[in-house]
Amino acid sequence: MVWRNVKWPVYHLFVAALALLMLYPVLWMLFSSFKESRTIFVTAESLFPTEWIWSNYVDGWKGTAGRPFMDYITNSLVIVVISTIGAVLSSSLIAFGFARLNFKGRTFWFSLMMLTLMLPHDVVLVPQYIIFTKLGWLNTILPIVVPTFFGMPFFIFLMVQFIRTIPKELDEAATIDGCNKFRLYIQIIMPLIKSSLATAAIFSFYWRWEDLLGPVLYLNSPDKYTVSMALKMFLDSESASNWGAMFAMSIVSLIPVVTVFFIFQKQIVQGMSTSGLKG
Incomplete structure (x- = not known):
């Protein structure tokens, strides 16, 4: 009984210490954003600044290369939104095919898709660059966003596992009512895999951002x-590098990521915890 009363405080202290250890780099960057650039690494052992320099945020917001920082945020948001829409829609459609449709070579193609998860991204950089160069897509966002409309292996696997938890009796009932495969995907499957769709959207947002x-x-x-x-x-x-302004804008760039996480953390946990189940 005594050990049970002591165990939980010890556990929470250990978790709090581990969380502080993981958050320390972010805290260091936050407080460094209020230091002068020349003193950031000189006083690196001191977490708190001796003098708070708020102008780092003003200078950083003015941007670089003659453009305000807001322009870069807008460019990132455009890429993130388009890529996320493409990744979620295409991956869910492909996952539906693997999980619900019977076609020749389904196991082979699914295994081949899973093998791409182990393929280092660096291997395909040169071939992709050559292809996009011949297509005339350089200096556009097309090489970044278009590939997402052909599915992403991790999201496909995630959604396939999720769709397999849905009873096939629902498909049979919908088919009897005259529902074709596309309507089955849109009206039956999509609403039931909202958690996995949200998880894929959040991860896509993080990765592209x-x-x-x-x-x-x-x-x-x-x-x-x-x-x-x-x-x-x-x-x-x-x-001289403007470390203060860079750290200040790094903190600003974290705001969308942190906001998305705290809003949708329930969907992340639910989507990841149920994706490994099979019905």
Whole structure:
């Protein structure tokens, strides 16, 4: 009985310490955004600034390359929204085919799709770049958003597992009522897999928002740069880097991510916890 009373406080203290350890880099970046650039790494052992420099946020919001930081946020939002819509819709449609339709080679194609999860992304960079160059898509968002409309393996797997938990009797009842395969997908399956759709949308949002490699490869004009590229431009190898402004805008760029997480954290947990079940 005594151990039971002691166990929970010890457990919560351990979890709180672990959470603080994981959050420390974010806290360090937050307080560094209020320091002078020249003192950030000199006083790195001190978490709190000796003098609060609020102008870092003002200077950072003015942006770089002659464009305000809001332009980069807008560019990122456009890419994120289009990519998320494409990834969720295409992945759910493909998952429906794998989970509910019987066609020749279904097991083979599903296994091949799963193998792509283990394929390093670096392997396909050069072939993709050559293809997009020949298509004339360089310096546009097309190389970044168009591939998402052909499905994403992780989301397909997630949704296939989720759809398999839905009783097939619903399909049979809908078919008897005259529902074709497309209506079955839209009116029956889609409403029942909202949790997995939300999970896929959230992960797609995270991945596209923080993506740096894709924009660096395909975007050449500052008016098309994303938030990740704008943050990189605060660092200048030939002159003094504005670390204070970069950290300030890094904190600003975290606001959409943190907001989405706290709003949809229930859907994330529900979608991930039920995706491994099979009905």
